[in-house]
Amino acid sequence: EVQLVQSGAEVKKPGESLKISCKGSGYSFTSYWIGWVRQMPGKGLEWMGIIYPGDSDTRYSPSFQGQVTISADKSISTAYLQWSSLKASDTAMYYCARADSFYGSGMDVWGKGTTVTVSS
């Protein structure tokens, strides 16, 4: 079964760093893109960026460029989303999802999401 398993919920203070993960299984991790999507409370989906673990080609939405870092460790089939200094406005649900190509069929498998709460 193809799965993306995301790390658990996080509660952090403003200014702290954070790295959340997304582990793929049941498919060739290096042959698909992994994208990250933010959903703020009660709001819609926002595309943050995407990485191709095969060669680490990474692309960011201008809204998130410089605010987060997307990376992947293909040896353990895991993609990451990280912040160096969290803000209260980073409070959201974060989803990872698989895509077969950048301009192709969109995201076909989604993780269950990681809730990030940033509060003093």
Add this chain to the structure above:
Amino acid sequence: NFMLTQPHSVSESPGKTVTISCTRSSGSIASNYVQWYQQRPGSAPTTVIYEDNQRPSGVPDRFSGSIDSSSNSASLTISGLKTEDEADYYCQSYDSSNLWVFGGGTKLTVL
């Protein structure tokens, strides 16, 4: 960059047909594939239409997608509405500047 504009909400009765639109602000709707995602409350999104009009396995044929170049929009049509179809629906496409774009989402109420 372009935007994808969806109606904020639609409602219809069980058994009826509803269509949700997704209008591209600039550039041709036909230039890049459009996907549609369903998100039920408290759950992750799932794909109901990909590549404009293709259904993933397991998605009932009550769901269909289309694009209309004259209105520069994509549409998701759900026929034979069921209460389980009540969800938020998002369209998604691409920008030639290496960007993915989501529509703002449409809340479907089946009443």
